Amino acid sequence: MHVVLGVAGGIAAYKAALLLRLLREAGHQVRVVPTTAALEFVGTATWEALSGQPVTTSVFEGTESVEHVRIGRDADLVIVAPATADLMARAAVGQADDLLTATLLTATCPVLMAPAMHTEMWQNAATVANVATLRSRGVHVLDPDDGRLTGADSGPGRLPEPEAIADAALALVTTSGGEGDLAGRSVVVSAGGTREPLDPVRFLGNRSSGRQGIAIAADAARRGAVVTLVAANVDAALLPGGVDVVRVETTADLQRAMQDRAAGADVLVMAAAVADYRPAEIAQAKVKKSGEGLAISLVENPDILAGLARGARADQVVVGFAAETGDDAGSVLDHGRAKARRKAADLLAVNQVGEGTGFGDVPNAVVILDTAGEIVGRAQGTKSDVARGLLDAVADLLSRRSLVDGAETMSARAATLPE
Numbered sequence: 001m002h003v004v005l006g007v008a009g010g011i012a013a014y015k016a017a018l019l020l021r022l023l024r025e026a027g028h029q030v031r032v033v034p035t036t037a038a039l040e041f042v043g044t045a046t047w048e049a050l051s052g053q054p055v056t057t058s059v060f061e062g063t064e065s066v067e068h069v070r071i072g073r074d075a076d077l078v079i080v081a082p083a084t085a086d087l088m089a090r091a092a093v094g095q096a097d098d099l100l101t102a103t104l105l106t107a108t109c110p111v112l113m114a115p116a117m118h119t120e121m122w123q124n125a126a127t128v129a130n131v132a133t134l135r136s137r138g139v140h141v142l143d144p145d146d147g148r149l150t151g152a153d154s155g156p157g158r159l160p161e162p163e164a165i166a167d168a169a170l171a172l173v174t175t176s177g178g179e180g181d182l183a184g185r186s187v188v189v190s191a192g193g194t195r196e197p198l199d200p201v202r203f204l205g206n207r208s209s210g211r212q213g214i215a216i217a218a219d220a221a222r223r224g225a226v227v228t229l230v231a232a233n234v235d236a237a238l239l240p241g242g243v244d245v246v247r248v249e250t251t252a253d254l255q256r257a258m259q260d261r262a263a264g265a266d267v268l269v270m271a272a273a274v275a276d277y278r279p280a281e282i283a284q285a286k287v288k289k290s291g292e293g294l295a296i297s298l299v300e301n302p303d304i305l306a307g308l309a310r311g312a313r314a315d316q317v318v319v320g321f322a323a324e325t326g327d328d329a330g331s332v333l334d335h336g337r338a339k340a341r342r343k344a345a346d347l348l349a350v351n352q353v354g355e356g357t358g359f360g361d362v363p364n365a366v367v368i369l370d371t372a373g374e375i376v377g378r379a380q381g382t383k384s385d386v387a388r389g390l391l392d393a394v395a396d397l398l399s400r401r402s403l404v405d406g407a408e409t410m411s412a413r414a415a416t417l418p419e
């Protein structure tokens with residue numbers, strides 16, 4: 001495989017040499033494209049010796065073979081590590097003022113960026129907006145590690161380890177080149193349960209293990225999709241290989257992670273158990289016992305699924321879950337039907353919770369409803385069986401969508417939205 005390794009100008013550039021070695025040992029041809037600033041940290045001789053290929057930074061070298069266009073076009077995978085704030089800013093606005101940014105503009109293959117910078121730069125509104133722009137265009141931007149930075153400081157901004165970058169990047173190509181019925185599709189799945197902090201040590205949470213969403217992410221990858229799993233408080237041991245994992249804690253984190261990736265996705269699955277309410281205020285210090293009762297004031301969280309469904313394009317498929325128990329007001333299915341219409345997702349998987357089904361490592365059974373609340377399928381068995389059944393319905397809808405005029409879908413969704 002032809003891999004382009006872009007290296008931007010940051011102290012972590014030396015770790016890109018280890019990444020290059022890993023890629024070469026895995027049998028790939030790697031063309032290193034540093035920025036001029038990157039050469040201040042690691043020089044041309046190192047890159048040429050380790051890659052066995054010439055190294056240039058300028059669009060004015062190799063003009064006889066139109067290098068600034070050819071390198072990107074020929075690539076099967078582009079990795080930028082470290083991706084600095086400056087490089088991502090230039091990529092986000094589409095600049096082509098050096099060989100690396102020109103390559104990013106001409107590449108049609110999967111692109112993965114591994115950011116590294118000081119925490120203040122990573123959290124600056126400009127960088128946050130640039131990362132969101134890149135993600136919305138389908139660029140896979142990893143979250144940086146949290147740890148020691150260049151000086152004595154530490155925090156989010158550290159380059160992920162070279163092995164983790166190589167794994168995440170190669171998984172993009174392995175899966176996107178797959179043969180399955182979701183080959184080439186981008187699928188974003190949320191899983192787990194959100195936690196809403198009350199004070200520095202306590203939170204309001206729920207019992208979702210994340211297993212159902214994880215099974216969906218794993219099956220989507222097996223069927224050839226490029227998958228991002230937005231994992232809310234999921235046990236690390238459960239996380240599958242071959243998918244890009246974004247870890248989140250609160251509902252606000254999860255909403256941001258989903259919205260940032262929504263535009264670049266073909267399928268959005270909300271399998272996470274999202275807290276309906278969060279504390280109105282988070283105490284800065286641990287709340288002490290007062291000897292009396294404690295009243296906590298809660299405010300409602302946004303409905304992420306309904307928001308994604310409202311903003312979805314006609315060619316996208318939005319899937320939600322509804323964990324229901326029957327009551328005097330109606331059966332599980334009655335509640336599911338009402339929710340399908342209220343949320344206006346394309347598909348809603350309704351499951352009965354309690355009595356040995358639903359949460360944790362237990363069998364599951366779902367009825368799959370469409371936007372209008374009509375039954376379009378059923379799936380039961382292990383969580384992997386349910387994932388397969390649900391993705392069968394998704395693949396079916398995607399293929400029918402490509403045959404019909406998308407505008408009909410838009411109006412079907414709009415018709416079910418509340419006034």
Ligand code: C5P
Nearest residue numbers: 270271272274302303304305320321322
């Ligand atoms: O309304 P209810 O919580 O039963 O809806 C469940 C579905 O809605 C799930 O797909 C869940 O991920 C999603 N949800 C959401 N935002 C919320 C609450 C639920 O996206 N605030």
